[in-house]
Amino acid sequence: MGILRTPRRKRIWYQAVAALGLNAWLPNWLTGRIYQGKIKGVCVPVLNCYSCPSAMGACPIGALQTSLAGVRLNLAAAEAKFGLYTAGLLGAVGSVVGRMPCGWLCPFGLVQELMHKIPTPKLRLPRAFSCGRYVFLAVLVIALPLLIVDQYGLGQTWFCKWICPAGTLEAGIPLILLNKGLRGLIGFMYTWKVALLVLFLGWMTVSRRPFCRAVCPLGAILGLFNKASLFRMAVDDAKCTVCDKCRRDCPVDIKIYESANSPDCVRCLKCLESCKFGAISYDFLAKHEASKDFRIKSGA
Amino acid sequence: MKRRLPWLLMVLSLGVMIAGLLLGEYQAVLEKAVTVCLDCIGIG
Numbered sequence: 001m002g003i004l005r006t007p008r009r010k011r012i013w014y015q016a017v018a019a020l021g022l023n024a025w026l027p028n029w030l031t032g033r034i035y036q037g038k039i040k041g042v043c044v045p046v047l048n049c050y051s052c053p054s055a056m057g058a059c060p061i062g063a064l065q066t067s068l069a070g071v072r073l074n075l076a077a078a079e080a081k082f083g084l085y086t087a088g089l090l091g092a093v094g095s096v097v098g099r100m101p102c103g104w105l106c107p108f109g110l111v112q113e114l115m116h117k118i119p120t121p122k123l124r125l126p127r128a129f130s131c132g133r134y135v136f137l138a139v140l141v142i143a144l145p146l147l148i149v150d151q152y153g154l155g156q157t158w159f160c161k162w163i164c165p166a167g168t169l170e171a172g173i174p175l176i177l178l179n180k181g182l183r184g185l186i187g188f189m190y191t192w193k194v195a196l197l198v199l200f201l202g203w204m205t206v207s208r209r210p211f212c213r214a215v216c217p218l219g220a221i222l223g224l225f226n227k228a229s230l231f232r233m234a235v236d237d238a239k240c241t242v243c244d245k246c247r248r249d250c251p252v253d254i255k256i257y258e259s260a261n262s263p264d265c266v267r268c269l270k271c272l273e274s275c276k277f278g279a280i281s282y283d284f285l286a287k288h289e290a291s292k293d294f295r296i297k298s299g300a
Numbered sequence: 301m302k303r304r305l306p307w308l309l310m311v312l313s314l315g316v317m318i319a320g321l322l323l324g325e326y327q328a329v330l331e332k333a334v335t336v337c338l339d340c341i342g343i344g
Contacts, residue, residue, distance in 0.1 A: 034334070035334075036334040037334075040333040041326045041327065041329045041330030041333060043329065049340050050333040050337065050340075051336050051341055058330070058332070058333040059333075062332070062333075062340065063329045066329075066332045067325065067328065067329075079323075079324075080323050081323055081324065081325050082323075083320070083325070084317065084320030084323065085321055085325035086320070086325070087313075087317075088315070088319070090313075091309060091310075091312065091313025091317075092317060095307075095310040095313055096310060157340070160339045161340075161344055167337070167342075168341070168342055171336075171340050171341045172340070172341035172343075175336065175341050176341070176343075182336075182341075182343060187343065189343060189344065192342070193341075193342035225309070228305045228309060230306040230307075230310075
């Protein structure tokens with residue numbers, strides 16, 4: 001029951017259950033095929049590759065790129081498909097909770113947090129790296145699929161093809177291992193993507209959630225809503241002592257006392273546990289909760 | 301105004317999403333999702 005009363009203390013269980021729930025069609029791990037049910041058109045607000053054998057939903061970044069890559073072809077065929085469904089769904093989620101799905105539901109976020117538990121020397125990611133995810137979003141997810149097209153008017157899913165390590169981990173490696181027919185197709189691209197995945201896995205061990213902060217285009221989209229969502233974080237400057245404990249415990253290494261609704265924040269609420277001065281709080285609809293102030297408890 | 305903005309964004313987003321659904325985008329996403337994405341797995 002403690003998990004339900006204060007879920008943030010057991011967030012890892014929520015992440016694990018979400019990872020399993022989003023990839024619940026487990027029999028496909030024996031057959032090497034992918035789930036093909038009619039509900040798979042539902043985009044999930046996390047980075048979860050739809051070519052993972054057991055994935056039950058669609059990756060919004062893959063879906064968005066596919067829509068943009070096909071705009072010219074669709075217009076030539078008198079079909080108006082612009083990725084409105086995916087963009088609207090992300091906007092709806094973002095306007096309610098902002099980037100919270102990154103902190104609580106994303107399987108690749110869970111992978112990064114687990115990798116960071118491996119005892120290695122740790123390295124802080126320079127803040128400027130946060131701009132990277134907007135570049136990946138603007139260039140690889142939006143511009144290139146729209147602008148570079150073949151003779152049929154069809155673009156490519158550039159981010160999936162050249163970068164996405166979630167696709168390699170959740171789909172590329174399992175499908176190649178399970179499906180003999182695909183092994184003959186391995187070439188430079190596969191080697192590139194596996195090498196990139198290894199690089200990211202190494203980076204995760206030394207830095208906190210580096211993919212989310214520097215690369216993830218989905219995090220870039222949802223993060224834009226952090227300042228304008230129904231769920232809002234707040235810091236009481238009068239109570240904050242700038243002890244920096246919240247930053248040290250934060251999975252994305254942010255100073256929430258500088259920007260309570262920073263686009264980097266994944267709203268895991270770990271800082272509510274870290275703060276002992278009652279300075280951090282959140283509001284969501286009628287609910288308000290603040291971190292405990294130990295000074296009040298001890299009567300100081 | 302700050303309290304209204306999330307609601308406005310939500311209504312706008314839901315409107316955009318419904319427009320996409322009416323244009324048949326769910327089916328388009330489904331068709332992509334039920335096919336192995338060769339780009340995603342690195343052999344496209």
